[in-house]
Amino acid sequence: MKQMMCFGTLSRYGEKQGLEVTILSGDRDTFQLATDNITIRIPHTKGGKTETDEYNRKKVIETYGLEPKQLIDVKGLQGDASDNIPGVPGVGEKTALSLIQKFGSIENLYDAIEKDEDGLKGKQREKIVNNKDLAFMSKTLGTINLEVPITDTLENFKVEEWDRPKVLEIFKDLNFNRYIDRFSLRGEAENKEDIKELYKKVDKIKNEIIELIKKQKEMIFYIATSTDNLPEKIIKEKITGISFYYPEQNEVYYVEISEDDQIQEWKEIFENAEIKKIGIDLSKVYILLKQEGITLEGIGYDVSIAAYILNPTNNKLNIESLMEQYLEINCDEIIPKKDTNTQQMNLFDNIDNQEAEEKKERYKLYAYAISKIQEKTEKKLEEVNCLELFNEIDMPTVEVLSDMQANGMYVDEEELNEFGKELTIKLDAITKIIYEMAGEEFNINSTKQLGQILFEKMKLPIIKKTKSGYSTDVDVLEKLKKEDPIIEQILEYRQLMKLNSTYVEGLKQYINPKTKRIHSFFHQTITATGRISSTEPNLQNIPTRFELGKRVRKVFKPAEGKIYMDADYSQIELRVLASISEDEHMIQAFKEGQDIHKQAASKVFKTPIDEVTKEQRSNAKAVNFGIVYGISEFGLGEQLGIGRKKAKEYIDEYLQQYSGIKKFMSDITEIAKEQGYVETLFHRRRYIPELKSNNYMVRQFGARAAMNTPIQGTAADIMKIAMIKVYRKNKKRGLKSKIVLQVHDEMMIEVPIEEKEEIRKIMKECMESAVQLKVPLIAEISEATNWYECK
């Protein structure tokens, strides 16, 4: 009742001053305040919409058949759990209401009981009689205080015009973005006017713009698009306009591309390699243009790539975020979003038009911003010694990856369907078996339900827990295998389910009906280490470890008259590690072409190299992996199913033997702590703020990332260099072979049969000479008629 005290008193005060008082409240307890002049406005939800009802004294009487203040008595009997008002146990809303309607008040009720005139009987009467104290106490608790001392006068409460820019500032600070729209606060910033003067808006016709671009040998632009989502998972995005910035005059232009062939008028410009293209997300631009039969040439500066190199863990690389980060410009302030709620409909300027205008303004601003962000980022790239990485590796990679996506990979849909049918049949059978073994039907995909079956119904031992329940992952199930035969079936079911949903049904949706190929996206600005990532679909995680899954690869085939040429770097990460750590033993092993895991086994287990067992080698391999990941005793122990003590012995022995690696590991964590970041061989940087965390776990993670990033990242750099070399050589020689896939240490080219020997040489040569390390780089090449056959 505390919060209510003031407004209870204030409402009465207002009434006394002769005002019509309205109380806004979500709490029906306030109805007790209603009079002829005091109205309570309360929201209620009706079919998703929230409306308000108004209750004055009349409405209260209509609704409850009681005077407002009698509602206090109702509450006294009924109680209110949320307000900690006990009421009389066993008396609810209905009873309380009818009792007060009958007796008028709690006092009268108990008077009647005293005189035995109440007419109540049984349990109910007993409860009421026994809880008299509670009833009176509850009434007191439920009464809104009307006598709080007030020192303010009406004048103090007068509503004044509020400081809108200030409120905007506060809302922005608190991320109250919805409120900013609701109160139409966009564009309230004080410096709004200044920013608008940043550039001149000039209407120019196409030919004038083209002349300027040619003169400048530079095209600073932003491509506007619209999307229509087709039923298939293939997004059809169309170019709707282009905006330009012309730095010499500080002018922006926008041209609309509304008709189908209009984009062709720009073909000459886009395909002119002499004109340096400066934009954002140029890989996307490349694809959009390619769809129109235009090949983007002269890819010069992509501001999202620049920002990525400056900080690869930056996940906000869209134009508006970059403007905020690098120019401290907030788009919404300069070009307010139209508030469609309070919009006045105007015949001559309808909402659609206004929105279109607003968008055009934004596109112009974007083009200007791209130029300014280029200036900023280029300076910073220089400062952090990353300009070469940017110009020689990541920018050229844009074209390589774009081309790769445009090429796509052919998929035999019929064969994929066949595989799908096979899986479905097996899946149906195994589902029945599982139901039978469990003794009931349940959703096997639900870890919650599965957990209940396994650990509650069947009482299997709980190996591991997750945040929200029992863990049922492979590791757990493998350990439970011997407990019950159902486990094996579940593992089988999981495998089949994964294959069918992700790799059959999932992949199907991405086959382009026109090309019969899958054109996966290859993203260059996602990973923290510099690797490429692939989406829609992810072609970098097509199964290979198990035979059944590997069959998915059979449906990926080269076109008629072509073959796949596939090249794999052998042990690239360990070679990189050997080279940057300068460990003499590992370098020697690679120079001599030794089996690196076998050598590690020999050293760790102190066994002559010829006597190393399979198991020793496999354990040593795990240690090698662990080293690359930034070893931890726990992790290695878990991986090998040995205790962490044993794991520590392995690690200690390993680091004893490979002392160069030991030194590298401790040096790199030290460097990372000191300078706050680590670098690859080509100066790709990753900041590791985790190392400064107060949390031990987070710091440990930081240390592992510090050890892993130079290794994984350098390998990624090398692969990019190799791809650029291959791409350029192919292009220069006018070969028809096309790179179609990259999987971190693997590159695949679709090759017309007549080019195959030439391509084999090119791949081998480009990959192995991508960089001069202290150890040789080896690329293993295989050719095949489908992906499955690639070794």
Added chain:
DNA sequence: AACGTCACG
């Protein structure tokens, strides 16, 4: 939207 699981390097 977050989580658990599992596919890859």
Added chain:
DNA sequence: ACGTACGTGACGTTG
């Protein structure tokens, strides 16, 4: 006493 191997993306369930 904590509770982890590094880097990704997609799917299905659940809140």
